[in-house]
Amino acid sequence: MTSALPFLPFSQPTIDEATIAAVGDVLRSGWITSGPKVQAFEAQLSAYFGGRPVRTFNSGTCTMEIALRIAGIGPGDEVITTPISWVATANVIIEVGATPVFADIDPATRNIDLDKLEAAITPRTKAIIPVHLSGLPVDMDRLYAIAAKHKLRVVEDAAQAIGSRWNGKRIGSFGDFVSFSFQANKNITTGEGGCLVLNNAEEARLAEKYRLQGVTRSGVDGIDVDVLGGKYNMSDIMGAIGLGQLANIEQITAHRRELARHYFAQFGADFEAASGAQLPLADFDNSNWHLFQIILPDRGPGTRAAFMTAMAAQQVGTGYHYAPIHLFTMYKERGFGEGMFPVAEKIGRLTVTLPMFYAMSKADVERAVAAVKAILIK
Numbered sequence: 433m434t435s436a437l438p439f440l441p442f443s444q445p446t447i448d449e450a451t452i453a454a455v456g457d458v459l460r461s462g463w464i465t466s467g468p469k470v471q472a473f474e475a476q477l478s479a480y481f482g483g484r485p486v487r488t489f490n491s492g493t494c495t496m497e498i499a500l501r502i503a504g505i506g507p508g509d510e511v512i513t514t515p516i517s518w519v520a521t522a523n524v525i526i527e528v529g530a531t532p533v534f535a536d537i538d539p540a541t542r543n544i545d546l547d548k549l550e551a552a553i554t555p556r557t558k559a560i561i562p563v564h565l566s567g568l569p570v571d572m573d574r575l576y577a578i579a580a581k582h583k584l585r586v587v588e589d590a591a592q593a594i595g596s597r598w599n600g601k602r603i604g605s606f607g608d609f610v611s612f613s614f615q616a617n618k619n620i621t622t623g624e625g626g627c628l629v630l631n632n633a634e635e636a637r638l639a640e641k642y643r644l645q646g647v648t649r650s651g652v653d654g655i656d657v658d659v660l661g662g663k664y665n666m667s668d669i670m671g672a673i674g675l676g677q678l679a680n681i682e683q684i685t686a687h688r689r690e691l692a693r694h695y696f697a698q699f700g701a702d703f704e705a706a707s708g709a710q711l712p713l714a715d716f717d718n719s720n721w722h723l724f725q726i727i728l729p730d731r732g733p734g735t736r737a738a739f740m741t742a743m744a745a746q747q748v749g750t751g752y753h754y755a756p757i758h759l760f761t762m763y764k765e766r767g768f769g770e771g772m773f774p775v776a777e778k779i780g781r782l783t784v785t786l787p788m789f790y791a792m793s794k795a796d797v798e799r800a801v802a803a804v805k806a807i808l809i810k
């Protein structure tokens with residue numbers, strides 16, 4: 433089947449001309465690694481997050497790993513997280529030598545179920561990594577109450593949640609460690625990259641050390657290495673992109689919220705009953721609408737693959753976020769398996785991501801919805 437309309441991807445970055453020019457300036461400047469652009473980007477991020485210290489890195493994955501290292505999490509410690517996230521969320525726990533523990537998700541929010549999280553706490557539990565999936569925040573009041581009660585550190589995986597709010601406060605402007613990603617599909621990007629919001633200057637100093645080989649400056653001309661660090665710094669090329677993106681964060685978030693509202697209006701009140709599909713939680717105050725995900729009606733094995741193929745035939749791209757982490761081979765080898773987290777397994781099998789990005793128009797939403805309806809409503 434062919435169509436006159438161009439293919440609509442599920443995600444696409446928007447880099448404006450001013451940002452492209454700023455990157456050119458960096459490339460011509462003679463200084464392209466971490467430097468003034470990264471410093472300026474960190475200062476603007478800090479201002480955006482209410483003045484809390486912020487350090488940048490070359491991925492959202494290593495930001496979480498470094499947060500765990502700063503918190504002193506390691507062998508013998510358990511860290512609780514959700515089975516429905518990008519695998520990075522659990523991999524970082526293993527990377528620092530700790531043990532991942534999963535708690536099943538809440539079918540309404542598709543985020544970690546806080547009752548199940550609390551039930552999974554043991555004397556070895558040291559931290560929680562909640563994920564604000566698709567930009568919809570976990571209940572922050574209850575999560576931090578649980579953390580305080582059990583004396584646990586929190587590393588929020590806010591990779592998808594820049595611009596999201598909880599009770600009117602920006603995600604990242606409060607709480608413990610908050611980790612963001614600037615990977616290409618995220619609401620703002622640096623190509624690849626990430627940042628960590630920290631609690632104080634001492635943690636910020638440790639973050640700088642872990643991101644560059646564990647190096648500390650000492651004396652007038654000396655350096656020392658007293659911990660194992662990695663090579664995780666952001667370049668000024670990335671910093672320049674980040675500055676250009678952050679300048680547009682309000683418009684980006686507002687446009688995504690508008691597109692999400694248009695999705696709901698186009699699907700209409702009877703869509704769920706007519707199709708058997710499930711729309712996301714209609715939270716327009718808190719979510720930044722990083723992803724617009726629906727749960728398909730279960731038509732047996734291959735339900736999602738058939739749906740995605742039928743959407744592509746109508747020139748509409750879709751994505752799949754995410755396969756349950758506990759069912760990956762490496763996790764099965766660590767003792768996890770089928771049947772342990774039934775809500776995650778069902779949603780992992782039937783979730784599909786529809787197009788959502790800043791350059792999208794309301795007409796694009798209408799195309800996507802018409803394609804979904806043509807497949808699901810007979």
Ligand SMILES: *Cc1c(COP(=O)(O)O)cnc(C)c1O
Pocket residue numbers: 491492493494517518520521563589591592613614615624625626
């Ligand atoms: C993107 C993402 C990450 C990883 O970020 P990178 O910058 O790709 O390393 C982690 N968790 C979630 C939920 C993500 O969406």
